[in-house]
Every structure is written in C-alpha cells, then in structure tokens.
Amino acid sequence: MNFQDQIEILKKQLNAKILAHNYIDLEVQQYADMIGDSLFLSRQAAKAENPVLVFCGVKFMAETAAVLAADKTVLIPEKTAYCTMAQMVGVDEVKTLKNKYPQAAVVCYVNSSLEVKAVSDVVCTSANAVEIVSKLEQHQIIFVPDQNLGAYVQYKLPQKEIILPSGFCYVHHEISDEDLIRLKEKYPEAEIIAHPECPLDTLKIADKVGSTSQMAKFVEQSDRSQFIICTEQGMLNKMSVDFPRKSIIVPLVPRYCYGMKKITVESLYNSLNLLRYKVDVDPELAGRARKAINRMLELS
Ligand code: SF4
Numbered sequence: 001m002n003f004q005d006q007i008e009i010l011k012k013q014l015n016a017k018i019l020a021h022n023y024i025d026l027e028v029q030q031y032a033d034m035i036g037d038s039l040f041l042s043r044q045a046a047k048a049e050n051p052v053l054v055f056c057g058v059k060f061m062a063e064t065a066a067v068l069a070a071d072k073t074v075l076i077p078e079k080t081a082y083c084t085m086a087q088m089v090g091v092d093e094v095k096t097l098k099n100k101y102p103q104a105a106v107v108c109y110v111n112s113s114l115e116v117k118a119v120s121d122v123v124c125t126s127a128n129a130v131e132i133v134s135k136l137e138q139h140q141i142i143f144v145p146d147q148n149l150g151a152y153v154q155y156k157l158p159q160k161e162i163i164l165p166s167g168f169c170y171v172h173h174e175i176s177d178e179d180l181i182r183l184k185e186k187y188p189e190a191e192i193i194a195h196p197e198c199p200l201d202t203l204k205i206a207d208k209v210g211s212t213s214q215m216a217k218f219v220e221q222s223d224r225s226q227f228i229i230c231t232e233q234g235m236l237n238k239m240s241v242d243f244p245r246k247s248i249i250v251p252l253v254p255r256y257c258y259g260m261k262k263i264t265v266e267s268l269y270n271s272l273n274l275l276r277y278k279v280d281v282d283p284e285l286a287g288r289a290r291k292a293i294n295r296m297l298e299l300s
Helices: 005-016 036-046 060-066 092-102 114-118 127-136 147-156 177-186 200-205 211-221 233-242 264-275 283-299
Strands: 018-023 034-036 050-054 073-075 105-109 122-124 140-144 161-163 191-194 226-230 247-249
Touching: 005 018, 005 073, 005 264, 018 036, 034 036, 036 050, 036 283, 050 060, 050 264, 060 073, 060 114, 092 105, 092 114, 092 177, 105 127, 114 140, 122 127, 122 233, 127 140, 127 147, 127 283, 140 147, 140 211, 147 161, 147 200, 161 283, 177 200, 191 200, 191 211, 211 226, 211 233, 226 233, 233 247
Parallel strands: 018 034, 018 050, 050 073, 105 122, 105 140, 140 161, 191 226, 226 247
Antiparallel strands: none
C-alpha cells in the first residue's frame, strides 16, 4: 500500500483533520483538508470538531492551534519545524519595551512564541495587522517581532507611533526594491504582489500587499496575466497550479522557508501512524495567550 492510501486510512481511523499552510510543499498539501494563511488556519482550528488536528506548518502555528483547540490532540509532523523570526524576540525584550513605554499596547504578530503572545494585548496576522492596530485606542504600539511588518503598519497608519523590534523573516527580508525595479523593466505588464514581511522600500513599489491568502485572491481577481510574487517559493508553486493561465514570476532567486520544508509526506504519515509530535502547551500560558488571540479574532 502506498503512502497516499495509508494516510487516507489513518486519517479516517483517527477522524483527523489536516491543516496546511500555503508554504507547505504541494505533495503534502494534497492530503490537507484546509490550506491557507495563519489567520484562516487559526479560525479553522478554533471551530474544528475532529478529535485530532495535524498541523502542517511551523511550530508557532501548531501551538496557536493547540491554544484554540484545547480539548483536541494537536500534532505537528516535525518537531524541529521552527520559524526563525518567532525566536528572534523573546519575553525579556517585550518586558523591557513595556517598561520603557508603559502607555503602549503590545501587538504581537502570530509568528511569535507562546510566551510572547502571553504578555501581549492582542495578536495579529499579516492579513489583519493594519486593521487590528487601527482599532486600538493607544497611540503608542509595541509591535513584535517583525520590523518589516511593523514598518508597513507605521506607513499605513502615520497617526500611530509604532515601536519596532529587531526581528525579521530571512525569506522576505532579502527581496529588495532594486530587484523588483529590474524585474519590472523586463516584465512591464506584470503586477507586483508582495508579502508585508518584505522591507518597506519593496512594499512601496508593489501594486498589492497582503498575506498569502490575500495574494492568491489578488491574482485570481486581477485581469493581468503576469505577476511578480514576492514571497516564499511554496506559495508560487501553489499559484502556478491554481492559476494555470497566469504567469507567476519569481523575484530574482527563489526563497525557501526551511522550517516549512521539513514537513514531508513521510513525516505526515509518521505523525498519523505514531501520533507524533503532540503539541503540549502550558495551560496557564495558553490561557493568557488565548486572550490575546481571541481579541484578534473579535477585532478582525
Ligand atoms: S517564511 Fe519567514 S516568517 Fe514565515 S514561517 Fe518561514 S521563517 Fe517564519
């Protein structure tokens, strides 16, 4: 029996739901019940009725699912599937900033540790960061951990004062405006669509900025046929399959998230077969993080 059949059988036996992020390899995505960005997958985890959720993504995503679906067994196929940005800003740095700016609200991007979420007022995703910050009454906002997304929020909301940390996503941070200008000369008709984890100078010359799911919607609804897509390669692969009549152009060099690439068909099979790796979250920490996540779900 091949992996495909075995995965389908195990899924049925466990009554498991498989959630996969847009960056996950297509070979793995084919087994997923739900594919999307962090916000979409968080909502799906919160309302899932299956006793077992298998999260094909990086650790912070599986942790968020475990917080929102506390009565479920949440599995991640590879326990070392980390988001490097989520590890760049820790609780101590947030506490230092809170002491320095006592009036500020703490907004944490979902790409963060559970500990950081637990000391934040509200969580946001790349799909709703501007909306969430705009709805807060505080003028000063400590925005962690992504300096690029924070700078984009500041650009869109000049009336706010955004205090920026030092974190960044290595996948998006290197996508430069110079590269895009060169590509645009080569493909003058192409629409530039960028993820807000790219540097602000890059975002300023993009035609559209959005989360991975928003990017897919932009392509679907556009009457253009060529798109320069500034994000992780898995998303470009997915778009090429989903929109075969549209031409998806890579910005200079393909960019890979190595945490996401650790999730393979074999690790998914092992996860279902051996019920590994169970995502355990400290109940007290999860309770505080849940408040910040639920506030996001209420505000967006
Ligand atoms: S693409 Fe960047 S921000 Fe997203 S999971 Fe990978 S390292 Fe983290």
